[in-house]
Amino acid sequence: MSGNQKNLDNRSDQLNTNNDKFYSSRGMDGRPSDWATSGSTGNPPTQKDLDNRSNQKNPNNPEYDHSRSAGSKK
Structure with missing residues (x-):
């Protein structure tokens, strides 16, 4: 895997709310318990x-x- 692909994969992980890197890149310990309903509609x-x-x-x-x-x- 090229270094560029690793960077792209890391960025993708940081933008994916289903990935722990999303939360750790935002200074959080992990995914909050209400992550599925914290969107604008309140529905998953x-x-x-x-x-x-x-x-x-x-x-x-x-x-x-x-x-x-x-x-x-x-």
Whole structure:
């Protein structure tokens, strides 16, 4: 694995609320007990919500550009 891939994996881990690195990178000891309901709706995210968010954060996915309005400039 290249050093660049390790950096990308680390960044991904730090942005993933299901990963302990997400919380440790924010100075927390671990995932809070209410992590699943601490979002804006108060409900746990559905798999569809998680997939959508993941797609919007992946520059290799068309939803990445669409989420940044670049997709509408074609």
